[in-house]
Amino acid sequence: MNRADAIATVRAEIARACRDAGRDPATVTLVAVSKTFGPDAIEPVIAAGQRVFGENRVQEAKAKWPQLIARYDGLKLHLIGPLQSNKARDAVALFDAIHSIDRESSAAALAKEIARQGRNPLLFAEINTGAEMQKAGVRPQDADDFIAACRDRYGLTISGLMCIPPLHDAPAPHFALIAQIARRNGLRLLSMGMTADFQTAIAFGATHVRVGTAIFGTRTSSP
Numbered sequence: 001m002n003r004a005d006a007i008a009t010v011r012a013e014i015a016r017a018c019r020d021a022g023r024d025p026a027t028v029t030l031v032a033v034s035k036t037f038g039p040d041a042i043e044p045v046i047a048a049g050q051r052v053f054g055e056n057r058v059q060e061a062k063a064k065w066p067q068l069i070a071r072y073d074g075l076k077l078h079l080i081g082p083l084q085s086n087k088a089r090d091a092v093a094l095f096d097a098i099h100s101i102d103r104e105s106s107a108a109a110l111a112k113e114i115a116r117q118g119r120n121p122l123l124f125a126e127i128n129t130g131a132e133m134q135k136a137g138v139r140p141q142d143a144d145d146f147i148a149a150c151r152d153r154y155g156l157t158i159s160g161l162m163c164i165p166p167l168h169d170a171p172a173p174h175f176a177l178i179a180q181i182a183r184r185n186g187l188r189l190l191s192m193g194m195t196a197d198f199q200t201a202i203a204f205g206a207t208h209v210r211v212g213t214a215i216f217g218t219r220t221s222s223p
């Protein structure tokens with residue numbers, strides 16, 4: 001399947017999942033995850049009408065997106081991978097949304113750059129719903145305090161939560177957990193669901209689904 005057909009299929013599946021959940025498809029943003037793929041793979045997806053893309057590395061995004069952004073109108077870039085404090089300047093300059101805030105040091109660095117650059121990216125806190133040792137994200141039991149600290153200490157408005165469920169778990173309980181944390185903190189956005197589980201995520205209220213493989217095919221280089 002070529003990439004234009006692939007993204008049409010993903011959009012149709014999103015529409016179907018919304019219909020099943022009694023949701024308006026306009027409430028779900030498809031973030032096309034283009035990490036590891038170059039402009040030759042990305043341009044047909046732009047030509048098919050996609051405007052929102054996700055990257056997990058600031059350096060990689062900085063190398064490939066500025067030329068595309070100059071060439072096509074309306075592109076929006078979302079950072080879905082780890083954010084180091086020393087990359088906050090580049091991240092704020094390039095990205096329209098950051099899904100991966102999980103520590104106060106990066107919240108502080110982001111706040112400083114947002115003020116300095118006068119940009120206003122959409123911000124998500126990443127929650128480590130599976131409490132996995134090796135994984136990024138705020139522990140669920142620390143989420144309320146973290147969201148409050150972002151607001152009260154750094155003046156950052158966190159608009160939503162993001163999670164990546166453990167590989168071998170059923171994803172639904174993880175989606176339900178961040179939906180519950182978001183609700184009690186008055187957050188309206190939920191970044192959850194990837195190629196394997198975006199339909200389930202939509203049933204649990206996802207507003208942003210991050211889909212790579214179903215659009216671009218299998219990645220040959222990691223991550």
Ligand SMILES: *Cc1c(COP(=O)(O)O)cnc(C)c1O
Pocket residue numbers: 033035056080081164194195196210211212213214223
């Ligand atoms: C790579 C990645 C995705 C996309 O995963 P697929 O299974 O290829 O759809 C989504 N979210 C994050 C954080 C990623 O790093």
